[in-house]
Amino acid sequence: MGELQTRRTNTEKRLARIRQKLDGAEKIAAGKACVYATGSFGRCEASSHSDLDLFILSMTTEESSGKHRNVLRRLDEILIKAELIEVTQQLGIPEFSGDGRFLDVHSVHELTKTLGRPEDDVTNTFTARLLLLLESRCLVEEKVYREVIQEVIAAYWRDYGDHKANFMPAFLANDILRLWRTFCVNYEAGTERVPVEKTERVPVEKKAKGKLKNYKLKHSRLLTCYSAILYLLAVYRQHGTVSPDDVLKMIKMSPTERLEWMKIQEFLKSAHGTITSLLAKYEEFLEATNADETELITRFMDREASQKSIDSANEFGDLMFKALNLIGANDRFHRLLVV
DSSP states (O other): OOHHHHHHHHHHHHHHHHHHHTHHHHHHHTTTEEEEEEHHHHTTOOOTTOOOEEEEEEOEEEOTTSOEEESSOHHHHHHHHHHHHHHHHHTTOOOOGGGGTTOOEEEHHHHHHTTTSTHHHHTTHHHHHHHHHHSOEEEEOHHHHHHHHHHHHHHHTTTGGGOGGGOOOHHHHHHHHHHHHHHHHHHHHTSOOOOGGGGGGSOHHHHHHHHHHHHHIIIIIHHHHHHHHHHHHHHHHHHSSOOHHHHHHHHHSOHHHHHHHHHTOGGGGGGHHHHHHHHHHHHHHHHHTOSOHHHHHHHHTSHHHHHHHHHHHHHHHHHHHHHHHHHHTTOHHHHHHHO
16 A cells, blocks of 8 residues: 555544544534634645644624624634644644634635635635635534535636536636645745845754745645646536536545546546656655654755755656646636636
8 A cells, every 4th residue: 555545544534533523513513614624634645743724614694784694603613622622632633733823713705705805815715715625624514514615616606607518617727826826925925035145044954944845835735726727627628618516526536536537537648647647756745754844854954855855846846737738738728727
């Protein structure tokens, strides 16, 4: 069994155990809210060193004033968060990043009303919505989770009724590309700019940490975004349209499962070799990162090992670019993604 399959099997077992222990949260959230995991757990490739990235979404109700109010009460929200923290501690999962400051509650209304608006980025609903579609697994209240996904799809496919025969998912595709650019910009913004004459003063450990973050960005984050782009391109190429059911199937797949689906489609035969290479390179990445952060930073402090990792990341990006061109086949949707 390879690294990818081992991680998938172990992740599914761990997710099942987490769900089992969140029985209290399940009862509190019933019909009101859902909790879903993203990151390595959402991609079904968590290692023993992975933390748990979560989003909590509340259903909403419209008041007579026209305002929308969360159905999940503030006290219930606190109880759910408390149980999430307790369960991660019980199972030996690393504590939530940022001391839990990202463990906010978003509303379904926020996810759809801010779509395409400037406040989408500010309130973090953009990331919550895109990761829901690209790399999520439900932990609490499956029924609400499915309803939320259907509402988000409907928001992106709002013009589908008039264009069923030739619907191009440009709105979603552009948001996916925006998410990838956001990841890249956030990485650059978090990298301290040091004058050339002072670069020798930057601690080696700090440099190594930045390189490790870049290495992960150019593998897992890249795959999350572009596996979806490749899938949408493939479906459009096959049918000349992309339906809500098509994207629902995509959402149910992990990023690597999307690649595996493409690898067995006869009409994508010209891309099979490239897809196989992508999967192989990604498995190498998983093997290389199967260690705690301290050990990984130590490895990246070695200049030769660090350069080898950077080269590997560039090769992965080159393969993704090749797959994009082979599957897109220069059709109208492919052109829209480039220009």
